Amino acid sequence: MSTLSEQLLHRIRDAHKRREMTWWERTYLPAIAQGLWLTSRHFWRNLFLHIAHRVGLFRDVPAAVTIQYPDQQRQMAPRLRTRHRLTKRADGTPRCVACMMCETVCPARCIYIVAGEHPDPNVEKVPKSFDIDLGKCVYCGYCVEACPEDAIRMDTQRHDIAAYSRDGMWLDIKELLNPGSKQFGEPPEKFVQLPPPPSR
Amino acid sequence: MPEPKYISLTVDGKTVTVPEGTTVLQACEKAQSPVPFYCYHPGLSIAGNCRICLVEIAGTPKLQIACYTRAAEGMVVNTTSDNTLNGRRDVLEFLLINHPLDCPVCDQAGECWLQDYYMQHGLYDPKFDEQKIKKPKAVPIGPTVMLDAERCILCSRCVRFTDEISKTGEFGIFNRGDHSEIGVHPGKTLDNKYSGNVVDICPVGALTDRDFRFKCRVWYLGSTNSVCPGCSRGCNTQIHYNRERDWRPHIANGERVMRLKPRYNPDVNQWWMCDEGRYGYHFIDENRLTQVQFRRNGAVQQKPWEEGLELIAGTLKQLRDAKALDQAGVILSSHMTNENLYASRKFFTTLGVKQLVFQRPKSGSSDTFLIQADKSPNARGAQALGIAEGAEALLDLAAKKALRVLFVFVQDLTELFGPSRVQEAARQLELLVFVGTNMNPTSQLAHVALPSAVYAEQDGTFTNFEGRVQRINAALTPWGEAKPEWQVFSELADKLNLGLAFADPQTIFTELAKTEKPFQGLSYQLISDQGALLKK
Ligand code: SF4
Ligand code: SF4
Ligand code: SF4
Ligand code: SF4
Ligand code: FES
Numbered sequence: 001m002s003t004l005s006e007q008l009l010h011r012i013r014d015a016h017k018r019r020e021m022t023w024w025e026r027t028y029l030p031a032i033a034q035g036l037w038l039t040s041r042h043f044w045r046n047l048f049l050h051i052a053h054r055v056g057l058f059r060d061v062p063a064a065v066t067i068q069y070p071d072q073q074r075q076m077a078p079r080l081r082t083r084h085r086l087t088k089r090a091d092g093t094p095r096c097v098a099c100m101m102c103e104t105v106c107p108a109r110c111i112y113i114v115a116g117e118h119p120d121p122n123v124e125k126v127p128k129s130f131d132i133d134l135g136k137c138v139y140c141g142y143c144v145e146a147c148p149e150d151a152i153r154m155d156t157q158r159h160d161i162a163a164y165s166r167d168g169m170w171l172d173i174k175e176l177l178n179p180g181s182k183q184f185g186e187p188p189e190k191f192v193q194l195p196p197p198p199s200r
Numbered sequence: 201m202p203e204p205k206y207i208s209l210t211v212d213g214k215t216v217t218v219p220e221g222t223t224v225l226q227a228c229e230k231a232q233s234p235v236p237f238y239c240y241h242p243g244l245s246i247a248g249n250c251r252i253c254l255v256e257i258a259g260t261p262k263l264q265i266a267c268y269t270r271a272a273e274g275m276v277v278n279t280t281s282d283n284t285l286n287g288r289r290d291v292l293e294f295l296l297i298n299h300p301l302d303c304p305v306c307d308q309a310g311e312c313w314l315q316d317y318y319m320q321h322g323l324y325d326p327k328f329d330e331q332k333i334k335k336p337k338a339v340p341i342g343p344t345v346m347l348d349a350e351r352c353i354l355c356s357r358c359v360r361f362t363d364e365i366s367k368t369g370e371f372g373i374f375n376r377g378d379h380s381e382i383g384v385h386p387g388k389t390l391d392n393k394y395s396g397n398v399v400d401i402c403p404v405g406a407l408t409d410r411d412f413r414f415k416c417r418v419w420y421l422g423s424t425n426s427v428c429p430g431c432s433r434g435c436n437t438q439i440h441y442n443r444e445r446d447w448r449p450h451i452a453n454g455e456r457v458m459r460l461k462p463r464y465n466p467d468v469n470q471w472w473m474c475d476e477g478r479y480g481y482h483f484i485d486e487n488r489l490t491q492v493q494f495r496r497n498g499a500v501q502q503k504p505w506e507e508g509l510e511l512i513a514g515t516l517k518q519l520r521d522a523k524a525l526d527q528a529g530v531i532l533s534s535h536m537t538n539e540n541l542y543a544s545r546k547f548f549t550t551l552g553v554k555q556l557v558f559q560r561p562k563s564g565s566s567d568t569f570l571i572q573a574d575k576s577p578n579a580r581g582a583q584a585l586g587i588a589e590g591a592e593a594l595l596d597l598a599a600k601k602a603l604r605v606l607f608v609f610v611q612d613l614t615e616l617f618g619p620s621r622v623q624e625a626a627r628q629l630e631l632l633v634f635v636g637t638n639m640n641p642t643s644q645l646a647h648v649a650l651p652s653a654v655y656a657e658q659d660g661t662f663t664n665f666e667g668r669v670q671r672i673n674a675a676l677t678p679w680g681e682a683k684p685e686w687q688v689f690s691e692l693a694d695k696l697n698l699g700l701a702f703a704d705p706q707t708i709f710t711e712l713a714k715t716e717k718p719f720q721g722l723s724y725q726l727i728s729d730q731g732a733l734l735k736k
Contacts (some may be wrong), residue, residue: 111450117414149304
């Protein structure tokens with residue numbers, strides 16, 4: 001009798017195994033027919049419903065709409081966790097005091113802060129650099145929860161990250177203070193350079 | 201000495217027996233009912249001003265401070281009664297009246313006694329509603345220490361330290377009432393040789409270390425017990441390193457060691473260490489030899505270990521076959537551990553090399569408290585192993601072409617004997633081997649330089665000037681391709697078929713304790729973390 005963990009492991013492995021297809025299936029004819037059926041069902045349903053809505057019928061049955069992304073953006077709930085930004089003081093400097101709470105709590109360990117001296121001793125500490133590796137971020141929002149200064153928020157309403165490399169997915173302090181200023185095609189401008197795995 | 205009289209008292213229902221003259225606080229500690237304290241420090245006089253150590257003593261109407269009250273026969277102490285706990289809470293509220301609560305920017309956060317006790321006894325709904333008094337913040341009061349007077353709880357530990365231990369008297373508490381303020385006397389700076397200790401004893405973030413400032417959050421630190429290699433006192437230390445370096449390589453530009461802290465040892469350094477030792481750790485991560493280097497006619501080549509060892513073994517073999525081992529010399533260093541000294545001595549004597557000496561670094565300043573003139577940790581150990589001292593004769597021999605091969609360990613000889621003499625020797629030698637941790641002018645003269653592990657990357661023992669054998673532990677793994685010296689000799693011995701092998705420092709020490717008279721009876725277990733004396 002195998003143990004529970006072994007059984008689980010087998011099930012996970014089996015899930016990856018493909019079933020042999022029958023001859024009839026390998027002609028792909030049933031799959032094509034199925035696909036056509038599904039698409040045309042949606043087509044006719046939406047055609048009917050949109051015409052009906054025009055004449056004031058079936059107003060409570062929703063029909064599909066198309067958003068012309070990226071020219072047109074979808075309205076998002078304000079509480080949705082989207083890309084990060086750093087809030088500013090009245091004088092434009094970051095509110096962040098480089099306390100490293102977010103860096104510490106981040107489960108993906110994708111925040112990298114280097115602290116520096118602030119000229120005003122009543123503020124004292126300020127980030128010299130603040131990088132977030134969006135390629136690793138899991139959008140959990142813990143960083144926002146942990147911040148004692150309300151310095152980091154996830155309310156930019158931006159959620160697109162497309163870049164030509166993993167390095168291109170880093171947000172630096174300039175982008176975080178002015179969300180949307182970074183062109184993702186740009187070469188990465190990282191303060192923190194991750195070295196090859198350390199030899200320790 | 202007359203036998204001290206013993207008395208018994210009851211702490212939280214537990215009876216403890218202590219010598220007469222013990223304070224209630226110490227008795228409570230012995231009864232394992234610890235009492236919180238700020239101003240009390242076992243190494244300083246008692247001030248009794250912070251009032252956090254309040255306890256209830258049966259028969260006295262008011263709460264008493266445990267740090268100043270003497271324990272008496274039959275005393276009944278309660279450290280957990282509602283009265284006591286309310287007292288502590290009220291004291292904490294007072295201490296925090298003018299406190300800025302800037303934990304997010306405070307380097308002490310995470311090891312702050314205010315935070316710790318507030319977690320246990322805090323009044324989470326404070327009643328204070330007035331304006332806080334403003335005081336100076338982020339004032340560099342000396343080369344090593346940053347003062348934030350707002351965070352100070354006026355425990356006067358730092359004042360007592362500079363009055364009683366360093367005897368330099370820089371600190372004072374100025375003004376009265378809630379305008380009282382810690383500071384250095386006008387026109388003074390805190391620049392004595394022991395200034396860093398005030399950071400350790402300040403229970404809050406009022407005094408912080410400028411070297412450590414903003415470098416690393418304390419909760420990223422790992423800690424390993426070690427011994428300071430800065431002088432032959434061998435102050436007991438903890439190496440605090442960035443334990444999260446693998447995924448937080450941006451901290452302090454990837455350096456590994458963040459700071460050193462003294463560790464209590466009543467027979468060596470008590471609670472203290474000097475600034476030279478405290479800030480003398482940068483060589484661990486800077487300017488290291490990371491790879492085997494070959495140097496011929498000024499051109500440097502990085503080579504794998506195998507080639508370096510082959511070359512050295514080949515040359516030694518030639519000498520052995522030509523019965524010319526008297527033309528080889530070895531200059532060990534008092535920076536090496538007992539284990540490494542023993543292993544290298546054994547290797548060379550088994551091979552037949554007779555000219556084996558050790559060399560100390562240039563001596564420096566000393567004082568009557570901790571600092572010793574010998575700036576290396578293990579000269580006494582080298583003496584106890586019967587190794588002769590002084591490299592000068594060997595250098596002269598080399599310059600006279602009487603030597604063909606010379607091994608130099610760790611130390612920079614140019615600093616000691618002047619660059620021209622070492623250059624001359626290097627020119628006349630067939631092979632100058634440098635085995636060391638850091639690059640220096642001598643390593644740059646060597647034909648072969650082998651990278652070795654620093655003390656923070658090795659297990660082993662140092663013998664301090666009093667003959668106390670003390671353990672060091674590896675906090676880090678060797679940097680780059682560096683190896684501990686004993687391992688290098690193990691591999692060389694293998695290539696020369698000497699029938700020697702060293703397994704690890706502990707086995708080497710066991711062997712050493714068997715064969716070397718002064719070390720007899722010692723073992724790692726016995727040495728433990730407080731050290732043990734050599735046989736007289
Ligand atoms: S959202 Fe979560 S994963 Fe992303 S940076 Fe914040 S804490 Fe890290
Ligand atoms: S938690 Fe807030 S203040 Fe602290 S480092 Fe992160 S963003 Fe800055
Ligand atoms: S001294 Fe302690 S309580 Fe005060 S700000 Fe620093 S960490 Fe916080
Ligand atoms: S600076 Fe620190 S050690 Fe000195 S009195 Fe204030 S709290 Fe105590
Ligand atoms: S520790 Fe007792 S009064 Fe401060």
